[in-house]
Amino acid sequence: AQKVTQAQTEISVVEKEDVTLDCVYETRDTTYYLFWYKQPPSGELVFLIRRNSFDEQNEISGRYSWNFQKSTSSFNFTITASQVVDSAVYFCALSEGYSGAGSYQLTFGKGTKLSVIP
Amino acid sequence: DVKVTQSSRYLVKRTGEKVFLECVQDMDHENMFWYRQDPGLGLRLIYFSYDVKMKEKGDIPEGYSVSREKKERFSLILESASTNQTSMYLCASSSGAGRDYNEQFFGPGTRLTVL
Numbered sequence: 001a002q003k004v005t006q007a008q009t010e011i012s013v014v015e016k017e018d019v020t021l022d023c024v025y026e027t028r029d030t031t032y033y034l035f036w037y038k039q040p041p042s043g044e045l046v047f048l049i050r051r052n053s054f055d056e057q058n059e060i061s062g063r064y065s066w067n068f069q070k071s072t073s074s075f076n077f078t079i080t081a082s083q084v085v086d087s088a089v090y091f092c093a094l095s096e097g098y099s100g101a102g103s104y105q106l107t108f109g110k111g112t113k114l115s116v117i118p
Numbered sequence: 119d120v121k122v123t124q125s126s127r128y129l130v131k132r133t134g135e136k137v138f139l140e141c142v143q144d145m146d147h148e149n150m151f152w153y154r155q156d157p158g159l160g161l162r163l164i165y166f167s168y169d170v171k172m173k174e175k176g177d178i179p180e181g182y183s184v185s186r187e188k189k190e191r192f193s194l195i196l197e198s199a200s201t202n203q204t205s206m207y208l209c210a211s212s213s214g215a216g217r218d219y220n221e222q223f224f225g226p227g228t229r230l231t232v233l
Contacts, residue, residue, distance in 0.1 A: 033219050045208065045224040091161070095219050104149055104168055104215045105176070106222060110160035 003027075004094050006109035013082050014117050021077045021112045023092030029053075032096035034068065034075045035106065039089040051075065082116045089113045121145070122225035124209050130231045137196040139228050141209030150192035151210040151222060152176075152184065161208065167192055168215065199232045206230075 003026040013019045025034065036048040049059060051068050059066045063080045079086050093106040125140035143150065151166040153176075163176030165184040173184050181203060185193045192211075196203055206229050210222040 035221060037224075043206070043227045045210075047221045047223065050221050104166060104174075104212075104219075105151075105163060108161040110158065 004092050004107050004109035006090075006092055006112050008112045009110070010113045010115070012115045012117060015084060016081050018078060018080050019082055019114065019116075021079075021090050021092075021114065023075045023077065023109060025073050025075065025092070025094045027073075027094060027096050029096040032094060035093040035095070036066065036075075036077050037091045037093065039091065039111070041088070045091070048077075079114075082114075084116050084118055087114060087116045122209055122211055122223050124207075124225040124228050126228050127226060128229050128231075130233065131196075131199050132233055133200060135196075135199050135232075137199045137230065137232075139194040139196075139207055139209075139230070141192045141194070141211075141225055142190055143192075143211040143223070144190065145211060145213070145223065146189070147211035147213045147223075148189070149212045149215070149222075150186065151212075152182075152192065152194045153208045153210065154178070155206040155208055155227070164194065199230075201232050204230060204232045 005024045032053045034051045037045045038048055039045045056068050065078045067076045089111045091111045092109045095106050122143045131137050149168050152164045153161045155161050162178050164182050165173055165176050167173045167186040170186055170189050183195045206227050208227045209225040212220050212222040214220040
C-alpha cells in the first residue's frame with residue numbers, strides 16, 4: 001500500500017532562515033506522481049508542484065526548491081530565506097497506479113506546520 | 119482562473135439532521151473528491167467520482183453518501199449527522215488518471231459543527 005510520511009509535525013524558524021520539510025514515501029509502482037501543497041491559515045490548499053517518477057531533476061521556483069531522490073524515496077522541500085507569509089501547513093502527497101480506483105487518488109502525509117517568526 | 123467553490127464556509131447542525139455539502143467546479147474536470155481534515159490525522163478521502171453518476175468509496179465512507187448528477191457539481195450527504203462528523207470538509211477536482219494524473223484543485227473548505 002502506498003504511504004507518505006512527514007516526520008516533522010511542527011517547525012519554527014526565524015525569518016530569513018532556510019528550512020527543509022521532509023517527505024518520505026512508499027510505493028510498489030514504478031510510475032507515480034508526487035505533490036506538495038500549502039495550506040495557509042485561511043484553509044484553502046494551494047498546489048505547489050507535481051513531479052513524476054521518471055523525472056529526478058531537482059526543481060527551483062523562486063525561493064522554493066524540491067529535491068527528489070528515488071534511492072531514498074524522498075521528496076524534500078526547501079524554502080530559502082523564509083518569510084512570515086510562508087507560515088502554513090505543508091502537505092506532501094502521492095498518486096500511483098495505471099488504472100482502477102487508486103489511479104485517481106492522492107495519499108497525503110499528515111502535514112508539517114511551519115511557523116516563521118519575524 | 120480555476121475555481122472550486124463550496125456552498126458554506128461554516129455550518130452548524132444538530133445531531134440526527136440530514137446535511138448537504140455542495141461543491142461546484144468550473145474547470146470541466148472529470149474527477150471530484152470529498153475529504154475531511156482533522157487535527158493530527160491529515161486529509162482523509164471520503165468519496166470520489168470520476169464521471170457523472172459514478173462514485174467510489176474512499177478510506178472513510180461510513181456515515182456519508184454522495185451525488186453527482188452534473189459534471190460540475192458533487193454533493194456530500196450526511197444522512198444522520200453525528201458529533202463525530204464535526205470536521206473540516208474539503209472538496210477538490212482534477213483531470214486525468216494513472217499516467218496522465220494531474221493535480222487536484224481544492225475549494226476553501228466547510229467547517230461543520232454537529233451539536
